[in-house]
Amino acid sequence: MQGRFSTHLGVRPMDPIVRRLRSLAPLSDADVEIVRGLAERRERHAPGAQLVAEGGVSAGPRFMVSGWACRQRLMVDGRRQIFSFMLPGEGIGFARRPALAATVALTALETVDATPILEAVRRGATPALARALAAMECLEEALLLDHVARLGRLTAYERVAHFLLELQQRLEIAGLGDKQRFPLPLTQEILADALGLSIVHVNRTLQQLRRGGLIELRSGVAILLQPEALAKICDYRTTAVQPIKAA
Amino acid sequence: MQGRFSTHLGVRPMDPIVRRLRSLAPLSDADVEIVRGLAERRERHAPGAQLVAEGGVSAGPRFMVSGWACRQRLMVDGRRQIFSFMLPGEGIGFARRPALAATVALTALETVDATPILEAVRRGATPALARALAAMECLEEALLLDHVARLGRLTAYERVAHFLLELQQRLEIAGLGDKQRFPLPLTQEILADALGLSIVHVNRTLQQLRRGGLIELRSGVAILLQPEALAKICDYRTTAVQPIKAA
DNA sequence: CGCTTCTTTGACGAGCCTCAAACTGAGTGG
């Protein structure tokens, strides 16, 4: 289904990665070629598969090619908190440290090994990609802080609006979806565990947004009918993506 | 007051920093000397002072010497979310990126410029300190994830317990406080803004913990009367501080 | 179809927030 989607739209598999990196720093054709070269070592994962175990060392840097994943932690009594989502084009395991949370596939997904890029960067061969990776790390932290503020200081209604706006933006950058419409292959349980709510309350909040004519949701596709109104609801500010100047 | 405290206990100003780094990686005497050498360039800040502006570039790496600070963000309607606290011995602005949140002094505090250490590390002069700084960064992210889980999946009662246990541990490492007792110079408003609660509810939750004989709080000092019971309440797991192996 | 997973709905209660006001303690100045 996902594969067909790509084919029909003429989206080549590495496009989300290229688009995303380009949004972080201007890349030369040579840089882009390095990225496209990654396509060789592709890896498939089934939904539910654990990409990185909590406490384990990450199996090298990778990019998401298709599908969704998340970082999460479980409590002894079964409660779950999702820390972040990984979308096509985004990186996994670039930080060389023990994983502080498990990374789990939420849908069927594909990744590519990004080791060649990291090596090229270490050789100093591609300062532009180095900047892009630095900006990527920075953006990840920004998203985590947004998540904290969302959980700590927004109501359920605001949280859902804020989260949808964030996804819209990230997916648009990757070339999936536009200003209003994007794929959303998440169950309400997953939304609940990310947003710190119960399933039931997520359901009711979504309906409230629907009844208000703000969003539409069906069969894995979200439509933001009034993005500006949504942004107003939750004081949404685009997490600025300023490319980092070389040191 | 704070100065007197240090003098009486015979705590030298750089001790918290040394202790904290030592908890992250074994340091040689030479390493410790480098750290103690920082004491020259000390800086004072009044409570409420902004150490780093949101969006601004951090004014170089620093260590907290005394006092407390926090990273926070304000919403347009005045709501505030505190992302993290900075305690004596901990670092500020080591990541070379635009600040994603403002850093604000919560009490009178002192910092030292850590640039010399960063330079020594870059020269490769001190691999042990390099490991300690890497572990420091890692630990910071771990704390942030803990914070997310706290806000998303713990009740008010659990949140407060969890937070107090975290502070106890961090302060003990810095040599301030012991297994049960530690300084807590935070108003209930600050606690509320960190834990995603209202002031009133923080107050009631603290009293619930007091009535349960779990904690004691007075004039800026917290006492955990039953640390194990507290840990049980909130599924508290020490955020393991495993020194990172050299690459 | 018949299963399972996911969504939706209702009823109810608890957790947490808001508003408001009293109380405490540490200055501060007359």
Added chain:
DNA sequence: CCACTCAGTTTGAGGCTCGTCAAAGAAGCG
């Protein structure tokens, strides 16, 4: 030394937000 102020804490009352329990629809899938 005693008001007086101000920031912070505590208490009460009431209500909204959100969670839990339970069960009934939908929707995907073999």
